[in-house]
Amino acid sequence: ESTLKQTLKQKIEAFRPRTQKLNKEFGEVVIDKVNIGQAIGGARDVRCLVTDISYLDPQEGIRFRGKTIPETFAALPKVPGKEQPFVEGFFYFLLTGEIPTMDQTQEIVADWKARSAVPQYVFDVLRAMPRDSHPMTMFSTAILAMQRESKFAKKYATGTMKKNDMWEPMYEDSMDILARLPVIGAYIYRMKYKGDTIIPADPKLDWGGNFAHMMGIPNPYDDVARMYFILHSDHESGNVSAHTTHLVASALSDAYYSLSAGINGLAGPLHGLANQEVLGWIKQTMKKLNNTLPSKEQLKQFLWDTLNSGQVIPGYGHAVLRKTDPRYVAQNEFSKKHLPNDPLFQLVNMIYEVAPGVLTEHGKTKNPWPNVDAHSGVIQVHYGVVEEDFYTVLFGIGRALGVLANITWDRGLGYAIERPKSVTTDMLEKWAHEG
Numbered sequence: 001e002s003t004l005k006q007t008l009k010q011k012i013e014a015f016r017p018r019t020q021k022l023n024k025e026f027g028e029v030v031i032d033k034v035n036i037g038q039a040i041g042g043a044r045d046v047r048c049l050v051t052d053i054s055y056l057d058p059q060e061g062i063r064f065r066g067k068t069i070p071e072t073f074a075a076l077p078k079v080p081g082k083e084q085p086f087v088e089g090f091f092y093f094l095l096t097g098e099i100p101t102m103d104q105t106q107e108i109v110a111d112w113k114a115r116s117a118v119p120q121y122v123f124d125v126l127r128a129m130p131r132d133s134h135p136m137t138m139f140s141t142a143i144l145a146m147q148r149e150s151k152f153a154k155k156y157a158t159g160t161m162k163k164n165d166m167w168e169p170m171y172e173d174s175m176d177i178l179a180r181l182p183v184i185g186a187y188i189y190r191m192k193y194k195g196d197t198i199i200p201a202d203p204k205l206d207w208g209g210n211f212a213h214m215m216g217i218p219n220p221y222d223d224v225a226r227m228y229f230i231l232h233s234d235h236e237s238g239n240v241s242a243h244t245t246h247l248v249a250s251a252l253s254d255a256y257y258s259l260s261a262g263i264n265g266l267a268g269p270l271h272g273l274a275n276q277e278v279l280g281w282i283k284q285t286m287k288k289l290n291n292t293l294p295s296k297e298q299l300k301q302f303l304w305d306t307l308n309s310g311q312v313i314p315g316y317g318h319a320v321l322r323k324t325d326p327r328y329v330a331q332n333e334f335s336k337k338h339l340p341n342d343p344l345f346q347l348v349n350m351i352y353e354v355a356p357g358v359l360t361e362h363g364k365t366k367n368p369w370p371n372v373d374a375h376s377g378v379i380q381v382h383y384g385v386v387e388e389d390f391y392t393v394l395f396g397i398g399r400a401l402g403v404l405a406n407i408t409w410d411r412g413l414g415y416a417i418e419r420p421k422s423v424t425t426d427m428l429e430k431w432a433h434e435g
Ligand code: AMX
Pocket: 044, 239, 269, 270, 271, 272, 274, 307, 311, 312, 313, 314, 315, 316, 317, 318, 319, 320, 364, 365, 366, 367, 371, 372, 373
């Protein structure tokens, strides 16, 4: 058994009594109240989910296992000769809370390679779809089609799986899926956009490096891929993709069913699709000006035009965050170093100077600052991934790391099937009158 699996087993067993004690002895302790606004308004801020993998502070942004983004990147073993860490080591960290050694990281590199063969029928399913299907539809379909491989579902069907053992096949399925996602993503990309010229994996490369290779994009796109997947991995558990994956898994649906569902949520324009929309908006703006950079005044006008036509400014605002997203900052720092003269990058910086003021004046959003999506597309364009429909697939490959770590722990700690209670509008009106 791998060091990762052994460590995870120890961690889960050591953790389980904490959850059980809280549930049995302190189950009645109140941690939040719910008001009518929250019941109608998407359960915003209601504290009713538990995860130890990441925590989102409204001011500071995300911490993975207690570490900020810069701390995380600094602590993890780096790919030799590269700026960015191994995504494999990052997954070890997400699952266990421990920074792996280089040897422990290399074990996962080898493990994912050994699991990376995608069954031919998955490619056949993708090939049977119309070529102009959205890449997110293809991505989600491929994951769902692969459900036939689920070790969890097979074990469950034997009728012998104990609740405390369920994390193990969930972990195995998660590892199998993660090993294959870059292959599936790159296949969709090359099939759809590059004349169906598929590039096979290079057994010498790590997970992120191999993705760049199979995409057919030269380095340093490998480091872009590693950074991108880590930045998009996890954002605690209330966002649509994480929550959906967790919800579906709570019915003891396996990791394939659960992740496919979460990916469908990520495909929404208010969630992951925003990064595609940001680029569309930027390109539209540049086009109106015959591909020259706008003045600040012009940019202000474009932002107001967007708002006045009833649209949101994509890439700005957040349900929880109230400051500039550190995932935006990380990408901005990378860009300052690697693509300082890129005109789209310069435009992104100009938007950052103007949009918060416009959004504040507009007065609706609780957060006028940029989120992760305001930046990611521009880096992709710089390295030649100009097909913006594809961007949410990149997000999805990264997001899989977080949500699969979460559902493995869900089974380890025996979390219950999710079932919040509904009320009717009549009831709300009655309570509203009663005050
Ligand atoms: N542009 C214009 N209006 C905005 C806005 C923006 N960027 N962000 C929020 N608002 C509006 C909302 O639409 C809402 O208006 P309404 O009262 O007429 O419905 C009002 O401001 C209050 O919203 P909020 O409480 O600040 O945000 P929220 O929690 O309801 O929604 C989010 C959060 C992200 C959906 C929203 O900010 C948004 O639509 N942003 C643009 C899309 C985007 O960037 N999504 C990506 C988020 C990160 C991710 O998941 N990848």
